[in-house]
Amino acid sequence: MADLLYFDRQDRELLKMINEIIDYGPSSDLEHKIFNTKLHAHGVLNLTTTHEYRMAQAVINLLGSLNKTGSAEDRLAALRTLHDEVLHSAQTTFRYNTGRVLIQIMKAIIRSRHDEATQLKLIHDFRKAASGNPRIVREFLTRHHLMEMPEEWNQLTMDHHVHDANTKGRKSATHLIMDAWVKGIRHLTVVYYNYVELAAARELLYAADIMGLTVRIGFELRATFRGRYVDFIWTPRGFSDTEDFLGFLAKPTVASFLGETRKASLWVQQHVMKTLDVWNSTHAPALASELGITVPRIEADAFLAFVGKGQPSLLHLAEIIHKTLLPLMQERVLLLLENGASETLSEEQRQLIARMDTLTPTVIHDTWLRPDRNPDLPSPDVPYLDGDSDDRPEILCLSVHQLLERLHSIRSGYRITLQLAGLSVEDVLEILWDGQGIVTHLELFNVKEWHDGNLTQLKQINEIQNAINHGDVMQLKQMLRAMMAGFDDSPEGEERRAKFKHILLHIPELQAMYRYVPLHSHFGTDSTSHLGNRYGMGLAVPETLPRNARKRLTGNKFISPVTLPIRVGVGYRENYREQ
DSSP: OOOGSSSSSHHHHHHHHHHHHHHHHHOOOHHHTOOOOOOOSSSSSHHHSSSSHHHHHHHHHHHHHTTTTSSSSHHHHHHHHHHHHHHSSSSSSHHHHHHHHHHHHHHHHHTTTTOOOHHHHHHHHHHHHHHHHHHHHEEEEEEEOOOOTTTOOOOOOOEEEEOOOOTSSOOOHHHHHHHHHHTTTOOEEEESSSOOHHHHHHHHHHHHHHHHEEEEEEEEEEETTTTEEEEEEEEOOSSSSSSHHHHHHHHHHHHHHHHHHHHHHHHOOOOOOOOHHHHHIIIIIHHHHHTOOOOOOHHHHHHHHHHSSOOOOHHHHHHHHHHHHHHHHHHHHHHHTSSSSSGGGGHHHHHHHHHTTTTOOHIIIIIIIIIOOOOOOTTTSOOOOTTOOOOOOOOGBBBBBHHHHHHHHHHHSSEEEETTOOOOHHHHHHHHHTTTTTOOOEEEEEEHHHHHTOOOOOOHHHHEEEEEEETHHHHHHHHHHHHHHOOOOSHHHHHHHHHHHHHHTTHHHHHHHTTSOEEEEEEEEOOEEEESSSSSOOOOOOOSSSSSHHHHHHOOSSOTTTTOOOSSSSSSSOOOOOO
């Protein structure tokens, strides 16, 4: 507590104000006026409040409105107020970077709601950064892992593959745009599975207009290819403004096509709900027996409420299961420690705690929810095959050529990106040939797929891309002959060998597809912003754990001195708190 003496009255007043707004929302007429977007950020408010006070309120108001169920109009109004405060009221030439730091610090303050010492430290940082002093702001940029961006806001920064809460992401469209701005991203492609609601598209594009980002909407679609699915991102382009794009979505031909693709999403959602039934009836009782806890049934209505406006996915299901298990596992740990110190735990008890700690959403998904873990259910990852009889929509039965022709007929201006996860260089070349030049981009790097080990031939794929773009006939011939030699003597191998021989004899046609417009590359994270999904620990030590017991479990460096891998908080990077 001695550290608290270093904070002054202004720090404590700002802390009180922030926590009151976090807990109860704006309470005074002045606060409501600050959030009124009809009032400019300058004027009478400058005479009654400080810049840091207004900035703090604007950030809190925006972050408080960023939820899946709130009004899009409220979120956009809050974003506009914050943008005006950041860019028009800041008395500094370093306003972009200052605003980015202030938002990042305020997010950390809100996350630390019940840790007064941490909040006071962050508030002190917030007030220092609010001065806009470039030296101080640069220090905080480094501390919060943000790159300095030019104040002209002309940097070339992009992410061509992210998701918001309308698919499987965690953040609303407005929240996604705000965080992209904080990270310094100027060009963004937000990807939706199969279709997008007009309201979601409108919120996303208007939020981007407010923050000065270039945003495109992409549709992730699937086509059958040699007994499996390959994924494309269709990104219509060539629109004059937001309303022009929304008008395009409303056109009868486009609306009809998106109606077909919506059926694909609904069919996948049926699989998710059937997987939920299998979890409740089979997997949950088995896990309860293993861990010695009672695992409650997850009702369908509760699951759909948890998903919100997004498209229910197995990722969502893994997360609600983890959320349900977490307090039960924490209680189990407390019972194990009830009658002794952690040093007295038996080996069996240690293994039980370690087992619970491994149950992250990713592990839950991979162990019980993946389609191959439930073979009695028709897999959404395996195309319809001859002799099968399921009710999948026709749009999920199209070949690569059929799907690309459909997309090409809808609009002349587009980008179609082939996702490379799980594809060999032979697959990519064959798909490009089948597409007859309609594929415009390769997703040459995807952070999620790279982390999962699904991008094994990027170098070879990049070589074939360069050979096509540069018109290098000799290299193309060498690569084609090497591919043909690698096919086995199975019927499929012989069929592919004959097809590649045909391509070899028609290399000029392959070159002509990309003679005037080269085959470009896209790079994306495939981010859903689900902290803790991949890197977090499955078991969190609860705040209510007695101080001495919690210290024995966590130590001063998060990791227990008795080798129990339990950390304070669930999540990665942002959710870890310094002791």
